[in-house]
Amino acid sequence: MAKYKKRKDGRYATTILIGYNDEGKPILKPIYGKTISELELKKSQVLVDLDRKIYVSNRSVTFKEYSERWIETKKISVTKQTIYMYESIFNNHINTLNDTYLIDITKQDIQDIINRAAHLKRTCQKIKITLNQIFESAIDENLLYKNPARGITLPKYKAEKKRKLTASEEILTEQTEFNNTEKMLITLLKYYGLRKEEVVALSKSDFDFTSEQFTIARVVEYINNKPSLKGTKSEAGERSLYILNQHLELFMNYINDLESNYLFSNKNKLLTDSQYRKLFNGIIKKMTSKAKELKINAPDNLTSHIFRHNYATMLHYAGVKIKDAQYLLGHSTATVTMDIYTHLDKENTDSRDKINDYIKYKINLNHSIKA
Helix, strand or coil: CCCCEECCCCCEEEEEEEEECCCCCEEEEEEEECCHHHHHHHHHHHHHHHHHCCCCCCCCCEHHHHHHHHHHHHCCCCCHHHHHHHHHHHHHHHHHHCCCEHHHCCHHHHHHHHHHCCCCHHHHHHHHHHHHHHHHHHHHCCCCCCCCCCCCCCCCCCCCCCCCCCHHHHHHHHHCCCCHHHHHHHHHHHHHCCCHHHHHHCEHHHEECCCCEEEECEEEEEECCEEEEEECCCHHHCEEEECCHHHHHHHHHHHHHCCCCECCEECCEECCHHHHHHHHHHHHHHHHHHHHHHCCCCCCCCCHHHHHHHHHHHHHHCCCCHHHHHHHHCCCCHHHHHHHHHHHHHHCCCCCCHHHHHHHHHHHHHHHHHC
């Protein structure tokens, strides 16, 4: 029989190697028993669990205890918006697991949560993503030996198909009588493909009319409607864009007339999410009114991101190379840009000269309406 050390409290003790940490140092599990027989039994149970790959270091950790620690760790590496999403999932959907020990959570427990939220298809995806990350982290810490979120059934979800501007929307963006603020916003969205969070963060100092460029260096993050400035999501998001010749005068006049630091602001403060939506909805309202006047189709659920996809479409049809388009769009990888280009190739293989046709069409249309 092996020799074991007897502690001052009368218990026998030993350690078992259960693995190695990230630095390659051994992780030892202490085992205690009132008698040598009890110690041997506990030791053999751990060794069997290790051999069967079902060992967990602590069976008394609840889901709430672990998830709270997990989200605190996440706060140093993800955005506030992502943390807000996690907290929303915790508070509204998975709090039924709070008092359950991690080791006791079953696949059916997770499926029941999904089933209750089945009418919220996108939310179900977020629930699975969140739980999957938590359980995988717990496995890394030897608190679980399998992930109960694996293999669960999600309701079918079809992402909204990305689209460019319709022919009517193209006309309306050019023919509607916008005020200076609205015209500036439409121009930045349509001809420079800026994201909503990028355009709201623009300030006077981002524009250099000597080099005829402006820089995207920050974005706005919204939490509960409140804006805050932060760096771009990735290094690729930070970029400098040349101002097109036809927009130089517009940009210079607009910025020279600005009383605030930000291009779009409310009393020199960043626009809240609701203020941006009010500005954008005002543009839609004017375009809808113009559509009635011109007897053409009104905007169809038009969003800021549709303008961005339209810009990517224009780059494609203008023959801009993928790597250049990646830079202009601020995509972190060329794969994202490639996906858009591939989709457009399949959708309109005969539209290579569309951008030129569009410009000619717009010029002719302006002449015909004025006539």
